Amino acid sequence: MHAEENTNPNRIARIAGILYLAMVPLGFFGMFGHSNLVAPGDAATTVSNIKASELLFHLSIVSALVVQIVNILLVLVLYKLLRPVNRNQALLMVVFFLVSAPITMLNEVNQFAVLKLLSGADYLTVFGKDQLNAQVLLFLDLHEHGIHISGMFWGLWLFPMGYLIVKSDFLPKILGVLLIIGGVGYLADSIRFFFFPSFGPIAMYTFWGELLLPLWLLIKGVSVEKWKQRTLEAVPS
Numbered sequence: 001m002h003a004e005e006n007t008n009p010n011r012i013a014r015i016a017g018i019l020y021l022a023m024v025p026l027g028f029f030g031m032f033g034h035s036n037l038v039a040p041g042d043a044a045t046t047v048s049n050i051k052a053s054e055l056l057f058h059l060s061i062v063s064a065l066v067v068q069i070v071n072i073l074l075v076l077v078l079y080k081l082l083r084p085v086n087r088n089q090a091l092l093m094v095v096f097f098l099v100s101a102p103i104t105m106l107n108e109v110n111q112f113a114v115l116k117l118l119s120g121a122d123y124l125t126v127f128g129k130d131q132l133n134a135q136v137l138l139f140l141d142l143h144e145h146g147i148h149i150s151g152m153f154w155g156l157w158l159f160p161m162g163y164l165i166v167k168s169d170f171l172p173k174i175l176g177v178l179l180i181i182g183g184v185g186y187l188a189d190s191i192r193f194f195f196f197p198s199f200g201p202i203a204m205y206t207f208w209g210e211l212l213l214p215l216w217l218l219i220k221g222v223s224v225e226k227w228k229q230r231t232l233e234a235v236p237s
Contacts, residue, residue, distance in 0.1 A: 009170070009228070010221035012081045017217030019074040023067055024211070030064030031147060038140055043133035046140070051118060061111045068101045075157070081222070082164040084230040093160040100153030107146030113139040148193040151203070155186030162209070170226040175216060178209030 034057045039045035050057050075097040083090040114136050117124065124132065158179045165176030185206025192199050 007231075009081060009224055012077060013217040013221045016074060016077045016081060017214040019070055019077060020210070020214035020217070023070050023074060024214075026063050026067035026070060030060055030067050033060035033063060041137075043130070043137045047118065047133045047136050050114065050136070054115075054118075057111070057115065061108050064108050064111075065105055068105050071097065072101055078161065081227075082161065082168065084227065084234045085164045085168045087234065089160040089164050093157050093164070096153050096157035096160070100150045100157070103146065103153070104150040107143060107150065110139045110143035110146060145193075148190045151186050151190045151193075155183040155190070158183030158186070158209070165213075168222075168226075169230065170223040172216065175209060175213050178212060180209075182206045182209045 034050070034053070037046065037049040037053055037057065039049065075094050079090050079094050082093070117132050117136050117139070127135070162176040162179035162183065165171045165179065166173045168176075182203070185203040189201055189203045192202060
């Protein structure tokens, strides 16, 4: 008897659903929680805002780091759920996401640099006030660039995941289609940011699959019989 025969796929599905839903507010706050502190092109006002809300700025950094830990757990759980459909595609999903996690976490160094610049340390006295303020905007700008580099992989991992769901038989195909559309949105946003920065964001209109999938996993789960059938078919005889 294979271990998968005693596995409860709906338990896996609900763990994935909880992790995915936890990722949404953590990720949003990590990326945009301090965005109202930034006054584009106005270094002095931005610095003043950050100093007045330093705790908020710290929390956004912590949130951005924690969400990557949640995401790593999520992709491993999703791998276990979707592996019976196609192991190679499931591995590709994991690889794409695991590439994005260290990029995203290291990108937070730019945020820590902002706090260092505003720390008042003695070694910073070689810089004038305007120079320090300008460097704050520089590191905030670099952080935004880093987010869009990671965004390419946030899009890429949705393609194999969407494919796996479309082919799964134990989850609605429309969820997979919506995830693929979401992946296109992330990639389009990265291209837009680097080549057409005057255009508005795209991913905010294509994220529905990432909201509906975790809700489906939590509320409906998967078709247990079809999941087990796919699992048996995937096991070499």
